[in-house]
Amino acid sequence: MPHRRYHIHVICADNDQLLVLDSVAIFFQVRAFLTYDVSSKLPKASLYGRQCIDSCDYALMIIGDSYGAVQKTGVSQMHLSYLNAKAKAKPLLIFIKNHYQETGVSRQLQELIKLVSRQDNQIYYYDTEDDIEALLVQAYYSAVASHKVRGGWVRATEEMIKFSRQTVAERLADLLSKNTNTNTNTNTNTNTNTNTNTNTNTNTNTNTNTNTKKERSIDEGFAADNVSKPIVLTQTFDVQYSAQAYEGGNLKDVTREVILSWQEVLITLMKIPSTFSSYGLQNAINRLISPKAEIDIKNDMPNVHAVSRCQISQDDLNNLQRQLVSANWIQLTTYGTRLSQELWKLTFHARSLLENEDSQTSE
Numbered sequence: 001m002p003h004r005r006y007h008i009h010v011i012c013a014d015n016d017q018l019l020v021l022d023s024v025a026i027f028f029q030v031r032a033f034l035t036y037d038v039s040s041k042l043p044k045a046s047l048y049g050r051q052c053i054d055s056c057d058y059a060l061m062i063i064g065d066s067y068g069a070v071q072k073t074g075v076s077q078m079h080l081s082y083l084n085a086k087a088k089a090k091p092l093l094i095f096i097k098n099h100y101q102e103t104g105v106s107r108q109l110q111e112l113i114k115l116v117s118r119q120d121n122q123i124y125y126y127d128t129e130d131d132i133e134a135l136l137v138q139a140y141y142s143a144v145a146s147h148k149v150r151g152g153w154v155r156a157t158e159e160m161i162k163f164s165r166q167t168v169a170e171r172l173a174d175l176l177s178k179n180t181n182t183n184t185n186t187n188t189n190t191n192t193n194t195n196t197n198t199n200t201n202t203n204t205n206t207n208t209n210t211n212t213k214k215e216r217s218i219d220e221g222f223a224a225d226n227v228s229k230p231i232v233l234t235q236t237f238d239v240q241y242s243a244q245a246y247e248g249g250n251l252k253d254v255t256r257e258v259i260l261s262w263q264e265v266l267i268t269l270m271k272i273p274s275t276f277s278s279y280g281l282q283n284a285i286n287r288l289i290s291p292k293a294e295i296d297i298k299n300d301m302p303n304v305h306a307v308s309r310c311q312i313s314q315d316d317l318n319n320l321q322r323q324l325v326s327a328n329w330i331q332l333t334t335y336g337t338r339l340s341q342e343l344w345k346l347t348f349h350a351r352s353l354l355e356n357e358d359s360q361t362s363e
Contacts, residue, residue, distance in 0.1 A: 006057040010094075013068035014039050017097070019129040020062055027136045032058075040069040040077040049081045058143060059085040060093040063116065067109040077129045078110055083273040083342065086119070089326040091147035093139045094123045095132070120318040233263040233353065239314075239316040241289050245297050246306040258292050259313040265320070266329070266354050275333055275343040281321060285312050 001288055004176060010024060021036075028034055035052045038045050061082055068076030075083075096113060099105050117123065122142070124135045238257045245252045268288045272280060294307040312320075324330045329350040333343050 005030075007055060007056045008034055008060050009052045009081075009085075010034055010036045011049075011059060011078055011085065012037060013064065013066040013076060014041075016066040016068070017062050017064035017129075018134050020064065020126075021094070022130055023132040024062075024136065027133060028141075031140070037077050037081050040071050045077050046071065046080060047074075049077060050084050053081060053084045053090060055086055056090065058093060058147070059090045061085070061095065061116075063094070063096045063109070063113060065097065065099075065104050065105070065109075067112060070108070076108070082112075082116065082246040083332060086322075087325050087332045091143050092121060093143055094121050095135060095139070096123055096125050098125050098127050116322040120315065120322075132362075159200065177318045181199045204279060231262050231323065231329070233266065234261065236261045239285075239289070239320070240313040241286075241293060241310055243293050243297065243310040243314070244308050245301060245304045246308075247301060247304045252299060256293065258289055258296065260288065260292075263354075264288060265324075266350060269324075269329070269346050269350065270354060272346070273329045275345045277343060278321065281330075281344065282312065282317055285317065285320070286310055 008028060010021070011303050012021060025034065035056065037049050037052075042048075042348050059081075063078075068078045070076055071080070073080060096115060096116070099113075110131075122139070124139050126132055126135055236259050238259055241253065242253065242255045245254050265285070265288070268284050269281075272284050276284070289312060290307075290310040293310045297307050298304050321330075327331075328347055330344045331347050
């Protein structure tokens with residue numbers, strides 16, 4: 001059996017893809033602990049789903065033939081759980097059933113599939129439940145390799161289980177008996193015990209160091225999640241952008257990289273209205289990039305007399321948004337069936353960072 005097991009939350013519409021869900025349960029029987037979205041008819045369905053996603057290591061989404069019952073928020077529990085998983089930057093395993101004829105597919109389900117396909121997701125498509133097992137093998141081990149999550153449940157050794165079941169008195173008695181045996185052996189044959197203890201200590205230290213190195217390598221491996229790193233205001237990063245340069249009456253498409261700092265990004269976010277969409281975030285970053293891009297392009301291309309249509313690449317924008325969510329700089333306030341209907345806002349934590357920075361600078 002695997003040494004480490006994770007908590008995986010399964011996102012799916014009510015009473016849909018039941019055979020697929022059975023295959024998922026069988027596959028993860030010895031690999032993970034599973035929780036599932038509950039029926040939208042229950043008043044605490046949204047709260048339960050959000051709490052499960054908050055605590056899970058991975059999220060697994062199955063989009064089949066049904067969008068699910070629509071809640072008061074205007075979206076189904078499946079759609080809401082997907083948005084929560086993206087907002088929390090949870091590693092996602094997404095399985096979408098192929099629909100070769102869209103006549104029987106609801107408009108809301110079509111919109112959700114387009115949204116999931118358009119965003120930065122690794123998607124696996126299937127026709128029937130017979131395809132799921134092979135796709136699960138590929139998706140799960142690829143996700144574990146790509147997103148080395150720190151956490152999960154580690155199976156205890158027999159010694160640890162025995163130790164945890166002992167009472168304090170029993171543990172004290174074991175320690176006293178070991179000390180008594182050691183003292184008796186020492187008085188009987190000092191020279192022999194000296195050599196033995198030396199060897200024992202050497203072996204113990206070697207084993208301890210080996211075990212410590214193994215545990216440290218495991219912990220460091222599972223801690224290597226770049227998305228969860230804290231953001232430092234003075235830290236800089238590169239983003240790719242495209243622009244149009246006008247030179248001698250000709251229009252040229254240009255793709256370059258520009259250096260931004262997190263402090264510049266935070267100041268830009270402060271200038272956005274109280275709530276904003278993903279498109280609003282994109283436009284704000286484009287405005288931040290534009291003056292830098294114009295200087296950069298004109299330095300390399302002196303004959304250029306104008307630069308326009310500066311746009312950050314979609315991949316870098318998605319990565320930037322994930323890091324902002326993970327660092328608790330922005331949070332989702334309004335859900336919608338379309339990307340343009342999702343509204344974000346700057347958190348109090350992000351505002352306080354800039355205020356603290358300003359106060360330290362003034363001092």
